[in-house]
Amino acid sequence: xxxxxxxxxxxxxxxxxxxxxxxxxxxxxxxxxxxxxxxxxxxxxxxxxxxxxxxxxxxxxxxxxxxxxxxxxxxxxxxxxxxxxxxxxxxxxxxxxxxxxxxxxxxxxxxxxxxxxxxxxxxxxxxxxxxxxxxxxxxxxxxxxxxxxxxxxxxxxxxxxxxxxxxxxxxxxxxxxxxxxxxxxxxxxxxxxxxxxxxxxxxxxxxxxxxxxxxxxxxxxxxxxxxxxxxxxxxxxxxxxxxxxxxxxxxxxxxxxxxxxxxxxxxxxxxxxxxxxxxxxxxxxxxxxxxxxxxxxxxxxxxxxxxxxxxxxxxxxxxxxxxxxxxxxxxxxxxxxxxxxxxxxxxxxxxxxxxxxxxxxxxxxxxxxxxxxxxxxxxxxxxxxxxxxxxxxxxxxxxxxxxxxxx
Numbered sequence: 001x002x003x004x005x006x007x008x009x010x011x012x013x014x015x016x017x018x019x020x021x022x023x024x025x026x027x028x029x030x031x032x033x034x035x036x037x038x039x040x041x042x043x044x045x046x047x048x049x050x051x052x053x054x055x056x057x058x059x060x061x062x063x064x065x066x067x068x069x070x071x072x073x074x075x076x077x078x079x080x081x082x083x084x085x086x087x088x089x090x091x092x093x094x095x096x097x098x099x100x101x102x103x104x105x106x107x108x109x110x111x112x113x114x115x116x117x118x119x120x121x122x123x124x125x126x127x128x129x130x131x132x133x134x135x136x137x138x139x140x141x142x143x144x145x146x147x148x149x150x151x152x153x154x155x156x157x158x159x160x161x162x163x164x165x166x167x168x169x170x171x172x173x174x175x176x177x178x179x180x181x182x183x184x185x186x187x188x189x190x191x192x193x194x195x196x197x198x199x200x201x202x203x204x205x206x207x208x209x210x211x212x213x214x215x216x217x218x219x220x221x222x223x224x225x226x227x228x229x230x231x232x233x234x235x236x237x238x239x240x241x242x243x244x245x246x247x248x249x250x251x252x253x254x255x256x257x258x259x260x261x262x263x264x265x266x267x268x269x270x271x272x273x274x275x276x277x278x279x280x281x282x283x284x285x286x287x288x289x290x291x292x293x294x295x296x297x298x299x300x301x302x303x304x305x306x307x308x309x310x311x312x313x314x315x316x317x318x319x320x321x322x323x324x325x326x327x328x329x330x331x332x333x334x335x336x337x338x339x340x341x342x343x344x345x346x347x348x349x350x351x352x353x354x355x356x357x358x359x360x361x362x363x364x365x366x367x368x369x370x371x372x373x374x375x376x377x378x379x380x381x382x383x384x385x386x387x388x389x390x391x392x393x394x395x396x397x398x399x400x401x402x403x404x405x406x407x
């Protein structure tokens with residue numbers, strides 16, 4: 001069995017980097033990967049402006065608290081005032097440009113207006129409550145780098161420099177199917193021995209959360225012929241085929257031999273828990289012996305059927321593969337070192353344990369770490385990445401991967 005790092009390296013080496021791009025409206029770009037860096041053609045903010053409602057003044061005109069000044073102008077946001085005359089103040093509102101000559105803003109709570117005058121009950125210092133031109137973004141600065149997976153904040157930054165469109169990589173096309181005659185869809189009656197197909201829902205949601213276009217091929221019967229036919233259909237027009245179930249060694253596990261018949265398999269079995277049976281290769285195209293990068297082939301990843309195994313192997317292995325395929329540059333989750341408030345004996349394999357942050361900032365372990373207990377993933381805040389054979393003693397610092405980094 002491969003260890004996790006070797007398996008991930010093989011998957012990433014086999015990921016075809018995105019090349020096709022398109023321009024999309026900035027407001028529709030969240031979740032996409034930026035194909036070209038974005039530089040600002042303007043300063044942000046474009047002018048010195050006030051961050052408070054109050055009065056723009058010359059500091060030299062307010063040598064002491066209680067100074068009274070004439071209010072010579074009123075400047076709301078979106079308007080530009082005229083030069084501030086000595087001995088006067090300007091009524092100004094948040095976001096409005098600072099008038100020439102003013103060097104501070106006194107918040108309105110520290111002022112007492114009286115008709116056309118105002119008493120300033122505070123001695124201001126130069127620059128007080130002023131946002132300087134370009135203090136956020138200077139003209140010519142690269143504000144977003146190519147390979148950035150765009151969040152709401154990123155598209156907000158793009159909008160702030162006036163970018164109406166962004167050049168992004170095209171979405172990855174993923175064919176998804178499950179195998180197993182025991183599977184039923186929610187809404188259908190369960191036959192004896194049947195279970196509902198939770199993996200189909202989990203994996204589709206995870207794929208769509210990464211911006212993929214999903215072709216959902218449903219449930220494939222547990223036969224070699226049906227599995228091969230489904231693989232051929234899935235390889236046509238898709239970049240990746242993702243399956244759950246059928247990659248173990250049982251007589252009814254047909255995915256692995258079907259992939260070998262329709263393409264090539266590069267790896268199978270990883271020394272992690274949960275999730276040992278995982279297959280990676282390619283289907284279709286012009287494949288030679290041992291070739292997993294044939295022209296016209298679709299990448300293939302077969303996940304285990306147990307729901308937690310399927311979930312964990314997706315976030316730890318499939319997610320970085322998809323991100324790299326989409327042109328993203330940040331592939332690995334950022335971990336946190338947190339205290340374990342439990343004892344755990346460890347396992348010969350590297351384990352990804354479902355855990356939750358408690359009220360004191362430590363970690364509690366879900367009591368049942370079985371690969372079939374999907375509720376552990378809704379209870380947890382993330383996964384503890386525990387090395388092989390490492391026993392955890394309460395008080396130890398462990399490597400915690402928050403779901404915010406994995407989903």
